[in-house]
Amino acid sequence: MKIKIYLIPRNCFLWLSRILCFLGLLLGQSAYGFQDRTISGTVISDSDNLGLPGVNVVLKGSQKGTITDIDGNFSIRVPDGSNNTLVFSMIGFEKKEISIGNSNQVDVTLSEDISSLDEVIVVGYGTVKKSDLTGAVTALKKDDFNPGVITSAEQLIAGKMPGVQVVQNSAEPGGGISVNIRGVGSVNSGNSPLYVIDGLPFSNSNAVTGVGDRFGAPRTQRSPLSSINPADIESIEVLKDASATAIYGARGANGVILVTTKNGEKGKMSVNYDGYAGVQNVANKIEMLTGRQYYGVINAIIDEGGGSEQDRVEDFSGTGTDWLEEVYQPNAGIQSHNLSMSGGNESTNYMVSLNYFDQKGLVINSGFKRYGIRFNLEHQASEKFKMGLNMSSNYSKDEFTPGGFQLNEHAGVVFAAMHMDPSLPIKDENGEYVISSHINIDNPLALANGKRGTGNTYRTFGTIYGEYKILPGLSAKLNIGGDVSNQVREFYIDRSTLDGNAAGGIASQLQGTSSNYLIEGLLNYAKDIGENSLRAVVGVTTQKFIVSRFSAEGRGFPSDATQTNNLGLGNPALNVISSSKVDNTLLSYLARVNYSLKNKYLLTGSIRADGSSRFGQNNKFGYFPSFAFGWKVNQENFFTPLSVLFSTMKFRASWGRTGNQEIGNYRSISTFGNGPVVVYNDQQYTTTQPARIANPDLRWETTEQINFGLDYGLWDDRLYGSLDWYVKNTSDMLLSLPIPRSSGFTSQLTNIGGIQNSGWEFGLTSRNITNPKFSWLTNIALTTVKNKVTDLGGINRIVTGSAGATNQIAIIEEGLPLESFYGYEVLGVWQEGDDYDVTEDAVQPGDVKYKDVNGDGVVNSDDRVVLGNSFPDLIWSLGNTLKHKNLELYVFIEGVQGAKMLNNGLIDTYFPAGVRRNRYAEPLLNRWTPENPTNEYPSFVRTSSQGEKRVNSKTVEDASYLRLSTVRLSYNLPVNGKTFRSVQFYMTGQNLFTLTDYSGMDPAINPNGSANFRIDWNAYPVSRTFTGGISLTF
Template identity: 50%
Template sequence: MKITYLLLTVLLFQANAETLAQRLTIKKASTSLRSIFTEINNQTGYSVIYSVKHIERMPAVSVSLADVPLERAMEQILTGLPLDFTIANKEIVIKEKRRPRVSSPSSIKETALEVIQQTVTGRVIDEQGNPLQGAAVRIKGTSQQASTDADGRFSFTNVDPSAIIVVSFVGYESKELPASVNLAAIALSPDVSDLDEVIVVGYGTVKKSDVTGSVVSLKASDLTPGANVNVQQLMQGRAAGVQISQKSGEPGSAMSVKIRGVSSISAGNEPLYVIDGMPVNDAPPVSGSGAAFVANPNQRNPLNSLNPADIESIEILKDASATAIYGARGANGVVLISTKKGASGALKVNYGANYGFQEVANSVRVLSGSEYHDVLNAIIDDGGGSASERVDDNYEADTDWQNLLFQRAQTQTHDLSFSGGANNNRFFVSLGYFGQEGVVQTSSVDRYTARINYDNTVSGKYGFGINLTTSYIKDRINSFGTGINEQSGALYSAIYYDPTSPIYAPDGSYYRSTFMTMDNPAALRDGQNANSDSYRTFGTIYGEYFVLPGLSIKAKLGGDVNNSQRNVFVAPFTTQGLPGGVASILTGTRNYYMAEGTVNFNKTIGDRHAINGVGGVTYERFGSYSFTGNGRGYALPDLGYDAIGSGEQALNVIGSGRAGTILASYLARVNYTLDNKYLITASFRADGSSRFGPNNRFGYFPSAALAWKAHEEDFLSDYSFINELKLRASYGSIGNQSIANFLYIPTFSIGGDAVFGDTRYTTINPSRNPNPDLKWEAAIQTDIGIDFAFFKNRIRGSVEYYNRKTTDLLLSLPQPLSSGFGNRTQNIGSMRNTGVDVQLSVGVLQGDGFNWGIDGNISFLKNKVVDLGPLNRIIQGGAGFINNASIIMPGRSISSYYGYEVLGVWQEGDDFSTTTDNVKPGDLKYRDVNGDGTITDVDRMILGKPLPDFTYGMANTFSYKNLSLMVYLEGSKGGSILNSMLVDSYFPISFRRNKVAEPYLNRWTPSNPTNEYPSFVNPTSQGQRQVNSRTVETADYLRLQSARLSYNLPVKVAFFNSLNVYVVGQNLFTITKYSGVDPAVNSIGGDVLKIDFAAYPFTRSYLMGINLEF
């Protein structure tokens, strides 16, 4: 860390030197001021602006300066002369000093006349500081106008100080400025239409109008600044075909990102992230197991190390034409993240901060103490449960265990950045801090980040640069336990613990119910402590040689090093901590190194042909190492993991592991344009991965795309309202290498002891049946789309159809018992995703200071398993008490929920002769699918699917002068979720576990013969039907994800270049029929299944913040 910060400091001072520390060395005798000013320009690059007639009247001067700072040098040069100066924006302006006047009536009149008839001069430049010759400059409301000269300068005389100067130039946005302000450097910004916008694609950039693939570009200005804590939140709901869901509300938890559905059953389904040209490994930093390892089903977000405030743009590549250049890692889409760069000009300093709080948006409504007493005793009276578990009428407490764990949590963010540079170099440096308490006590995260981006061009022939970020993250993750069910931790216990139990026993210890096998939630809150520290540094350094105009060679080196440690202690006053406490330390190191060489070319041939492309090679090496130490039974438990070896030696366990992979690749892409109308893109990548055996080590991934700019055709020239009309199509192959390492190599494990003769030997047993013929999962994708823009881009968008078929799915298949192995990984089966993505932006109202814009998207998805090779179905999935929750079968969506359809409740007077099952009035009535009179496994049916039919998002932005309001909605339709809390509630009342309130408060009784909920007297009379149409619920929702009200203070009231204040609310309300904490939650379901298992609750947050630039 110290070396990293030292490097940041050195590079910052190097980049600032030219702008902030100009020094002069001049020795001249009896020399004109004009000659000295020319020398100043030569040494510093600063322009010296002066009136020739004033300077010519000045006497010759003698100057002797040796390494003197610029400002002090100017003071010495002008000593004794009636001249003054100012320095700003790389310009030195020389002006006459004011002479005092006698306050006679005539002099007052002269002074007034001088003010009224002042001379206005200025200079017009572009964003890089280059002069703009021929810019039109006029005084608003008058006939006075002028054009700038070769140096971008203009001048007016007899100008009213209250006048407005209007500056315009073709291809740039016009500016209006008061005549009274400093006009020495009027910087115009390019008037870039959406079509001329340059976006990032794999290994290069391209104009948006020339894109042939499916790419969604999100700029920093499109996002919700100050309200996002990770990269995925920036993207959520902004792009059609990209489904982003938060797995839980825990600080720092991972988010699920799916681009156009899922492509694999057992391999990864997350996209590849590329930051500033370097692929980022998205695996969690450490993992491990052992008796003391406090489980955390919510993986930490691997992109937490990246500060969202540093992001300039995000490009999401969705089709094969865009992603094939990433080959074996492109099957699930690619997310390109570009961080901010500096710009030539004066130093800019930005500071942003926000502060706010979070609260639980929704919790699980369980029975209160009084409800628990009444309901459980009534069910026991009706013949359910056990009389020994009756709740005493004089129960001791009415404890809301969830509320005991929850808190109003504070959150704050601070970001500071510096940017600037000269003509040949640019720098951006940032520091950031993010701190967030969890809404569950004893959970939190703190993140510290630093970044430097630096680019330099030498003599127009060479270029080099560095993009480097470093971070330190500290988090507490104490809400989950050491296992499943009764050992699932404080949140699980808070839902199910007896609400009539007190927090503490009379002796002050934590109360322990004699009926329950789980611990008191307060004991788990205070007795399970897990703290993690993660240090990560990643970035790239590059060098580039510009061989010829349009031809360059670039070499890049990259690295990503992550060191993490997780310390855990489970106190002896918990069940899992007996005896003497349990401690665990898990350390992990992950490192990634990349070397890349590319050749870029760009050639225009005549007026009709343009061709550009890139070719290159990459070499990537990934390695990891982990070490785990567990101890148990400490005489002094307070030492915890600080003395892990002091436990009972017989109970101590240690373990370690190491892994590494290599990926070597060749890549190429060519773009050809004819008449700026017809575009062709072809790309190819060959990947060789050590994860696969020698028989199939290399995979080859080609793609091609065509596009036609119909709006450039003559026959549409009369339709002036059409700004863009582009048809495009692509086809290609992409791969997926996200599988376990070295499945083609046999592995062995230590077995039991064997005795030969009088000697005991330790045996070694084969533990994996290798498959040397394993090959890549490959996805063949077709994409057809249309991009459009009408009425001066007030209506713009795209419509796309895609069809992606994944073949050679990797699955673990059961083996004959005679083989000695249980399973073997093989390539079988295929799966298809088809859908339509629609993106639309509308400028509803524009003018008179008020603007209203709508940006919306909707994505339709159909997922279908095509075949499973020799298998006709796979039944799998579950958590806790739930087993075999889903089915994978041809013709159906992946991991469809598989269980029993509930028709209602058996009522008095029903014909019970239709079933041979032991049912009574008040029991659930299931559909007898095969009509044999009994409910068995063959009566299971598909009840829903995790993947929704469509997702959507819409942002409404309203602005009036300096005030703006952004309201963002997002939602999902057609998906389902398995609610494990309802599964538990449909079990018999036993062990005094609490239950979800709604079904029990409205249960069937003879006086309340509802057809909705059973009596719960004997809910498993027909067996444990855990997955049914009551426990599988709809996951449809509409959410007001965020609302942001901001105000830009006028610059004239402060010394800031800009000052913005805002308030933000997030997750403000959700419309849904789901009865759990949130329909988007997926605490332990994995990539292809959604299960709400005592999830960390989602939060509602309120923030206020400020952004300054000066």
């Protein structure tokens, strides 16, 4: 294995250190120069009113502390003033903060901590104590989120939740992120979870998804969480099993992510500023042939018959051009600023926040900015009526360069920089960008500077609700929500590029508006009868989604001066205009009952009926029930002897049915499109013809899931966590089946296939050391997922998938993981002295040796085998938090084992589109020659002699890795409370080193965006980031 260790220039550390030291000296003056006074008191237990020995008493925001004596008495000196707060904590008891004012005597009563399992967890359409949960739900609070640079809120939970895989599709600023919960269950429908923010379910569709012509493939879509300021989030809950997700019916099959934003609390207004700044650099630069290496290797290959004399590399002065270095931007800046104000009184709580985020790209002329504002309000208008408002508005601006799976001169900047001739200069003697006559690739700098795209997105969303107490225990709630997004993307390709020069400039504008409106009515009932409790909710909800899009394109402009400002100046005959509008509506009825018997036996049942306009005429409504049972074993009398060891033990079991309605709009009905142009009476007419055959039986994909879980706590919850095992069966999967040609079509979308996901999830939190001077907390998360296709409706197999010139990448077959890589097994390299009689293929020494699986003497498509799949055998993470007085160190390591990825960059090395294309350095520098008869790399002389077997056991690589993902060091400056309530300095490093066998850009990326199989090609470089920041609370 090889270790990729990413270093940062020393001056960057000096820069961050100087800033932090300066701020520390500036602010530290407020911590000193005041007289002290002595505070005394007694801490007692509320259960017996006896003194508590060993309670930690700490002055908040300082390192001053003491411990109560055997009678619960304490004495501590604090700075003079009325703003001091003492924090009382002890294992097994709830922490309490007391504002001491001008008093010198403080007596405190502590209540027993029922454990961390009694925290309140947000679930669908309500909340529940964690100790009463019967479903598989993982929650993270704001203090547990990942630190560092967070572009989209999914990164807050990346690696921290068992069963939840967060994958960066594109590392470009603002790039898309995929989240998969307990595997994937669909080929033709979405695999993304449902996102619910402050009670509003969101659509995953973006208003604008494409790019201008000749610019490159569309960027991967962003989730709704990219529109939220991460600093505004209070908690994120992930619903994983069907018991938890069935309340969301036809949208719950892929799991549900619930996001709750912060609100104010009763008390004096608190003002907080949190800001950081830092630098980014490419974490792993692919080593391509340098100019001098290229000159030697390519000419040697030509000498051996691998090219013509016309392809020979001419000698040149100097070392050539490192094209990747030219398009990369070193020490790219990044900054974030958040300002929030919160507070409240007896009847009203509020929170207002402003934020600004600016990330420069690692590739020149790329970047992302976001400005946002949020206002949350909760008001108790009367004893019976409460109302609230959660509103957010933001503006984001993108600047991006071409990427995606385009080929040759249409390809992206990184692809061009990797494969461009390194013996050439950037510009010729006339100042024009140099183009190679041997390679049909544009100049990388011309692409970066001449193909420019910008995006502007305005998004406002929120909810307003009112809740009225009808009777004791019975309340009604009306929730109204909305989400409106307007996007505009503009692209211009100027004449400095091959595409722009050929077309006389290409200008494109894409505009889109997406709207989402919710009206929801709920009845909640709560009743406690002795040790028993009943909680119930019933409701009706309707939601409408509308997306309208418009695009225009012009080419053939008089000059490049107008860019996208006047598309009408282009050649009218070449103008292209298009528009569309789609909508869908959901009408739902829901109910859930939670019953706790003697606080030992927990029962949960729910059902939802979803009516969707997307479903076929014969299947307008779907019904999604669930049942769950929980047993608090530690509450049983027979468990008492074990209570010394086990403080908590709860078994859970659940079954439920959910659906996936992401089948697209109008796919159940006949649609029409443009047909051929005909001439009648010397006039041209565009005809209309059927584009899709109707299927009135089309319905949602259905998932049934069973889950068995254990929540545990040991030694007064010094160790606690959960263990889950699940089986998730998806049926009625959408597949295109062949139909008789007499219908006018060759295939029809039908519900017929099936997929199974199963696995284990394990989470552990260990409070290894807890005392006022030093503490150590460890978090572990382990996930396994096993995926297989269970039904293809009688189809033997489906070979699918493409990227660039690579086709038939994966296979779908019953019994195999979905879309497993499918290709040829490489045995090594043909050597001199091998027995060539075993094959009829025209091979020579130095050629790749493929396995003849069926032994017929010819290696062809019949010899393809399964080469692995993109589903990891194990996903794991390990986090450690160490605190010494006011200093805190956080270290987070994560890894993936057993996943495969197709490295298309390696394909371009083995099967180049021309001998003069640059390639990975290591294979070419260590290639087979008579003097170096290696069995690792071929000679690269006869790259296509056996046909281009592009998908093989060399190009499908092991993408397992271990990564030191985050290290954060923070210091809480002692303050007196008069000017600042708290001051914290911090430094964070991300993506510090990676241990992997993968030879591509990064083993954790997923540029093609598919959850089923991953392809690395033309990937935006992944960054290594160092930041320094400060958090101030007034």
